Amino acid sequence: MSGAAAAFKLLRDDEPRAVVVERPASTSPYLFVCDHAGNRIPQRLGKLGVAEQEFVRHIAWDVGAQGLAEEFARRFQATLVRQVYSRLVIDCNRQPDAETSIVKVSEHTLVPGNHDLSEAQIAARRSEIFQPYHDAITNIIDRRLAMRQPTILLAMHSFTPVYKGEPRPWHIGLQYNRDSRLAHLLRDLLAEDETLCIGDNHPYRVDDAVDYTIPVHGERRHIPHVLFELRHDMIEAKQDQYRWAHRLAHSLERALTCAPELGTYIPR
Numbered sequence: 001m002s003g004a005a006a007a008f009k010l011l012r013d014d015e016p017r018a019v020v021v022e023r024p025a026s027t028s029p030y031l032f033v034c035d036h037a038g039n040r041i042p043q044r045l046g047k048l049g050v051a052e053q054e055f056v057r058h059i060a061w062d063v064g065a066q067g068l069a070e071e072f073a074r075r076f077q078a079t080l081v082r083q084v085y086s087r088l089v090i091d092c093n094r095q096p097d098a099e100t101s102i103v104k105v106s107e108h109t110l111v112p113g114n115h116d117l118s119e120a121q122i123a124a125r126r127s128e129i130f131q132p133y134h135d136a137i138t139n140i141i142d143r144r145l146a147m148r149q150p151t152i153l154l155a156m157h158s159f160t161p162v163y164k165g166e167p168r169p170w171h172i173g174l175q176y177n178r179d180s181r182l183a184h185l186l187r188d189l190l191a192e193d194e195t196l197c198i199g200d201n202h203p204y205r206v207d208d209a210v211d212y213t214i215p216v217h218g219e220r221r222h223i224p225h226v227l228f229e230l231r232h233d234m235i236e237a238k239q240d241q242y243r244w245a246h247r248l249a250h251s252l253e254r255a256l257t258c259a260p261e262l263g264t265y266i267p268r
Helices: 052-056 065-075 119-147 181-190 213-219 238-258 260-264
Strands: 019-022 030-034 079-083 152-159 172-175 198-200 225-231
Touching: 019 119, 030 065, 030 119, 065 079, 065 152, 065 238, 079 119, 119 213, 152 213, 172 181, 181 198, 181 225, 181 238, 213 225, 238 260
Parallel strands: 030 079, 030 152, 152 225, 172 198
Antiparallel strands: 019 079, 172 225
């Protein structure tokens, strides 16, 4: 921990650590990550000046994403790395120096507890939440590299049906930056169901200047990857998380049949 962060300890000893790793020794080629799985707030931050009911909204976490990621990873007995604290504390899929790393306003909601933070307070959020999560992912990939274990990075997210008054027609978004191989295979397979509206880099796209997980752990390591976005009204219920996890798993298996080289790639 840096000197600045040491001056302000964020998490109490009785609070959970920021990162949970399920099946760390899995030999599955799939590595699942969930940047916005949780909506906890460290006790020392109170509620950040935000009303209690806001923490079940998408501004605090990716609604339904944790359950979807857990079931999807369980389907393959694969490693899952998930982050338990709210994106309102610090966003684990943002570059630390990005304006949206620690938001002052999320959609239309003011976050008073994120205003006028000292360097020590910012450093503590980075060192106790952001960094342990990404260190866990890095260490898992490093271990796989050492063991010559094929790896495909799958980042699980959800998005709102309406954003700032604008309806979103997509059911599923497949996000990428420079490497579209896996995303486009999945897009074409999922599009066989004509009832689905598939977003090709919609409702978001991966951006080096803003996003962190895919650029750092996927692109820089030359690992096949895709970021899944599911509209959260489809995955709020446990039974729907189960249904979508297995539907996506079937498409993923078919994609690897079409491009088997992706499933045997060894990260560098």
